[in-house]
Amino acid sequence: MPTLRYAGRDLAVQQGESVLDCLLRHDIAISHSCKAGACQSCLVKGSEGPVSEVSQRGLKDTLRAQGYFLACSHRPNADITVSPVGTEARTQAQITGRSLLNESVLRVRLRPEAPFSYFAGQFVSLFREDGLARSYSLASLPNDQEIELHVRRVMGGAMSEWLHQHAITSTSVWLQGPSGNCFYVPGNTEEPLVLVGAGTGLAPLYGIVKDALLQGHTGPIWLFHGALNPTGLYLTSELRELAEAHSNFHYIRSVLRDADPGEFEVGPLEQCLLAKIPKFAGWKGYVCGDPALVNSIRKKLFLAGMASKSIYADSFVPSAPSASCNSPSTPITP
Ligand SMILES: Cc1cc2nc3c(=O)[nH]c(=O)nc-3n(C[C@H](O)[C@H](O)[C@H](O)COP(=O)(O)OP(=O)(O)OC[C@H]3O[C@@H](n4cnc5c(N)ncnc54)[C@H](O)[C@@H]3O)c2cc1C
Secondary structure, three states, X not given: OOEEEEOOEEEEOOOOOOHHHHHHHOOOOOOOOOOOOOOOOOEEEEEEOOOOOHHHOOOOHHHHHOOXXXXXXXXXXXXXXXXXXXXXXXXXXXXXXXXXXXXXXXXXXXXXXXXXXXXXXXXXXXXXXXXXXXXXXXXXXXXXXXXXXXXXXXXXXXXXXXXXXXXXXXXXXXXXXXXXXXXXXXXXXXXXXXXEEEHHHHHHHHHHHHHXXXXXXXXXXXXXXXXXXHHHOOOHHHHHHXXXXXXXXXXXXXXXXXXXXXXXXXXOHHHHHHHHOOOOOOOEEXXXXXXXXXXXXXXXXXXXXXXXXXXXXXXXXXXXXXHOOOOXXXXXXX
């Protein structure tokens, strides 16, 4: 009889029983609805043990790659460890480096004190010692020694101002996650990829581009990075070098104003995107950054033929006002 390990409990699975039914039989509350693999409300994450193909049917490839499956559709015939979504432990990390990438974007390097696995392009919740937390995207690669974040300074912003002005090398923070589905999934090396972001929307895209190239992606990869003016762009030399080294990688800098049209694409990012690539049928897209821009680009990609399941997006939605530094927060305990 297989064992289902859930939240530290070992549960015996009956012959032919689904993970969901086993949890419910043991009075464990878990969200569910259709029990037929359609509504996806019983999504859980498997960390050890095989997961059936049918229980991952209809899930995005990025969810499948992380071991997510539908509890109603998996009937274990081997031991399995399962956790609910969004209950990752926090890992302590030390700030090991801070340097400006342009006048408002800070590169923050962190060294976690325990192994921290992630896919390039996912995001983490960064917790300060007093419990203040914000999400930041991962610009580094999983095998890099340090985690890299790009933090834009928001005037009056509790976390970003603190990181820019007060945090120092050796300051301790905590990381929770990773989360998000914006990352490269190997297996379809010839698929054309387009990545679009403005400002620090580049952070996850930078990680995804490096990862795709490292994993031998041979299809075209187009990166569009937008900013108001040229000073808002960053990592331009690194990206140009990458484009010189890989003939399938194309790096487009798009600015709204104050630029020489010979050197930059001048005009709205969406316009620049569609001028370069009018049709996106068969493409995969990654869009990150400002929520309004992300929504607009998603629509444009869809209308230009990209399947909605092929669009991966992270909107950098600001935290609710109650999440400010003056609000009562839970101090972190390691
Ligand atoms: C999935 C995800 C990934 C993210 N990745 C990144 C990243 O890689 N890099 C990065 O710099 N940020 C990223 N963010 C945004 C980040 O989480 C914070 O919201 C941001 O750093 C501001 O936090 P703060 O504490 O400094 O400002 P807060 O104290 O939260 O806000 C201060 C004031 O500024 C306003 N404000 C906050 N953000 C903005 C904004 N973008 N534009 C206009 N007004 C704003 C608030 O409404 C508030 O009035 C991400 C957000 C999400 C949800």
